[in-house]
Amino acid sequence: MSISNPDTPPPHPPPPPVAPLANPSTPQVRPTPQEISDEINPPYRTRLLIILSFPVLFLLATPFWWYTTSIERLPLPVERISALENLPPPDVRSAILLTGSPGSYPSPPPGKAQYAVKDVCEAIGKEVVRGVDGIYAQGRTKGFRWWDLVYEAERRSSPALRVHLTSSDRANTTFPLEPYVQSTEMGLGPGSGLGLSAEIKPGTLVVPAHPSLISDRFLRQHYKIAVINSLLGLYPSDPPEIPLRALKYSPNITLSFVLLNEDSADGSYVRSWDIEGAIRDHFLPHLEPLSPVFNFSIESQILYHAPLSFEPTYGPAFDTDDGQVARAIEAAQGGDQRAEEVAAALLDDRKGDEAWLIDEEMMKVFVNSERWSLDSGSTNNPVLRFLLFVPSAKHRPMRLSVPDSAQSFLLPQFGAVALLNPPTSAPSSQAYHLPLSALSPSFHLFTQHLYSLLALPTYPAKVHPPPPANPLQPPSPLTPPLSRWQVETVLRQRMRENSDEARKTLAGISRLVKKIKEMQVGDGVRGKVLGAVEKLERLQTTPDPLEAFILSRDAVALANQAFFDPSMMGLLYFPNEHKFAVYTPLFAPIAVPMIVGLLKEAIAWNRGRKVSR
């Protein structure tokens, strides 16, 4: 670092000899080294400023560096989110309409005041409400009542459930009263003998009393008990949990119906089916009322080759049809021509009761998803698959080796499988068309599986099956369509599921943001989180089940959008090792001379102070 070439003049040549003015006669005096030093070096203060200017520059640059590398982290409403977690379940209220027919209570003796039906119902209703509140207050059944009884149908909104007190010839002649739910086909035929049942809408909870009981002293008590029991069953304080086998809530659901021929090139096979009719009869009555909750789309296809990934075992099938045969024989003895044939066929069928059996292990691997294309995959919606499997000629008949001879099984969150064996007597290499009647048994099972897979509520045990409308007409094999009560229960169930989910997601977001300091929280994410929080808060004061459900649905959608927002995984998230690897080669060589310079200056200053002292 020094000037080593003697030929070049030094940068600071020694000042020319100066003749001191005081003594012109004295010879030229060289200046002292101290003087020269002072002359050529900047003053101490300037040096210090130069040395300090480097760290100062760094300090001044820090805000800029901070600004360019900092991550936008807008505050999230953390308190409101944690407050949400401790909120009680929202107070949704349903209206139940209690009505009665004039014959359902004893007419007062002449001379006494005549009460209108409505007043009688109101009196019973008050007792019911008191009774239910009493049960909850006692604490044996935890919870609270979240429905109100009304006695007049309001114009603008139909009640969630209608309860109707009536007298009926076909009711039990003894107590207790057996409430039932009015089925569709009964709505038209006069059942009660009073000609009033035409007014009873399907889905109404009917509490029938036999005319002989009308004059009973305790009739009122029995009405009350019957209504309380059925309402406690229908409207439990908490909606049933969504079981694991059911789908999680998703606004769009695809139902895929697939007819699988194990091998159509081998023997007879099914080439077409009346799928539209089967869906119309078996599925639409259950799907259409759910339109506020789910948006269904349906697709169907036929697979002509659907090889199994395993070989079923051949063996004796479970002997289960006893009841059926016995009934048929009984009917045959009664002279029913057709029943005789049925019994004969059943007995015939029983002879060769060897079958290809699918045991429980095989059921688990039954769906060969590698080879079977079971849905279009054209959307990201969850898909429920209903598979109707037609075994190939060499695997017929195929049975499930389960004790209750069910010919279908459910695959949790996936769908259901039903087996369909074509008649053995048919000649080989024949193609069948499956009409509605052939599809009905399987689709009846599919409907039940749909209830399980979507966690749709069924009537509790306290509600009895409706009496047949017409003794000559067999009861319809169709499951009664969804009633308002069921839809409302679904709304409540899903609302709770969604609001729980939304709260969990929001809490997750705030935890995550707190934990990962590099995570970006932009305006979009914050807006979505705020939206979800607001919706959940509004949910608390929304009594209408549908409105509350919509709020919860939107809240969970917003919360999920916020959680999966791509901006939260910005590129600015680098591990610390990465930053060190980039910054160290730059800053280490700079820092060393800077710190050494500062240190030396400090040492010199310290020394200078000692010397001056």
Next chain:
Amino acid sequence: MRILLLASLVPALAAALSTSNSFHEALTLHPLPDGKLSVLFEFTTYFASASTGSSLRQSHHYLTPPSLLLPLEHNNISELTVSFVAGQWDQRRSGEAGPLHYESGGGGGEVRGWLRSNGDKAESDRAWTAVTHALGGLFCAGLGPSDEGDIVRSFGDIYPPHRGSPSNLTHYLLPHPFLHLCTENLTPFLSLLPSKGLSGLSSLLAQPGTVFSWGFKSEGIEVIMPDETSPGRWRGWWEGVVDLVPERGGSRAFSLERIFGRGIPRPFPEAETSVLRLMVSEGMSMEPEAPKREGKWIDGRYREVAEWDLLEPGMQGRDVRFWWDGERDFVHPRTLRPPSISVLRTVTAPHASDGTFTIRFSNAGSESRRAVYSEVWPWWVKGWISEISLRVDGSDESRDDLLDSMSYHPSTPPTPSTTSLHLFLTLPAQSTLVVSIPFTKLTLKYTEHRPDAERGVEIPSGILNLLDTIGEPESVSSDVPLGVENARQTARRRIYTNRLLLDVPTPDFSMPYNVIIMSSTVMAVFFGLMQGALTRKWGWVELPKGEGRGKQGEDEPKAGVSVVEGGAQLAGSSS
């Protein structure tokens, strides 16, 4: 319950469904003059609209795969073609301008189609992107556009719609020249077929080990969606070229067993027709003899086609053998008859940055032809359109009169976009037209480079669209002799060139690290220097007389002293 079922299972009336839904399959064997055999599988399904009106969206499928048709339906597609090609069709050796299936694309992958548009361009673009991504998922290949700008919109006239008027349809083309047909594209193809590769002709195809050992391979689908009046049609094809001559020479006699390792498969029961066709070449014999032999115009030549109905009882499991009478060892012909029109595209590149496309159109026919030649280039190929030159092979004279007009859609570099160029040409008879298009390669963006192993970027095939073809007449008067040629009597309207590999320099992708290291080094060196220079303290040191000069040699390295006159030195020290 069981008895009910028994009564209600009614054998279907055969005609009930087949009017709207039917499945046809065909296997065509075409011996080529150079001792190879072109094998083409075609599976055609006619179908009615699957959607039914009801309160819920319903879609019911019988022979058709919902996974193919539902995305098309949801995205308003009217027609769609996907084509994958591996290998190169040799126009000179095969004597044919292209593979047996006319819809096979040029090279690599390609998706093209017509969208029913309601005038909203952004909505159509979104639908097209969605459907290509869906099909990409279906075929296990990246068929979607990597960027919006990859979509080519100016090819509507080259691929006119089968149905509907182009005014309310939008055409989209998406070339993927770097895609290759490979095994994972075959399985999804088979799963779209109702026979799933388990019966019928598809079971011959479901042998990846066999069919992927063939030379040129082409797979594709063409879907025409149903409308109010007419049913839809979807057709899948698979074509390959088998070398018949054994490696050490010998006879090219062949049989189904020899090609596929098995005889005629068990029939697929829903197939309406299932035929084996042979385009009989001269001196060919077969066993069993074809029940039906007829003359047909195929690709500009009147040829004899032998046909077997595979649904006939007794055909299952049989083998069909073919041989050339009296031929013991196959001798490769000295000269091969060229196809009436052939196109060859090469690139000559004097520098890494520039090049020239040289496209040679050979017209072997006796009449001049009219055609449109189309090219699609990525944005970084910048053609010098004003420099396009035409000449006829054998003379240096410029023949610009053969270029009638031109349509040019330039790209917008550096945003990803495509250039498309359509040249309306006259191809003179019995001669070769040479078109040269000079171009410059622009600098690619960091993210646009293909992986190093590819040594460059492939650009799509050029397409020669013949304007004067008159189709293949169905009914022919019986007095046409076999082998007669009429180049215009063909349904092949498009002839594809080979795709081209343009080599582009591959940058060193370790650059960012070099930059970090370099700038850090510079900082380390210069910061120390600067700081030292600015803060160094200079001092005047007096040395005893005579010592300075004498000791200079020793002192210098040690103390860094420098002697100035009078024995005084100026020593620099930083403190």
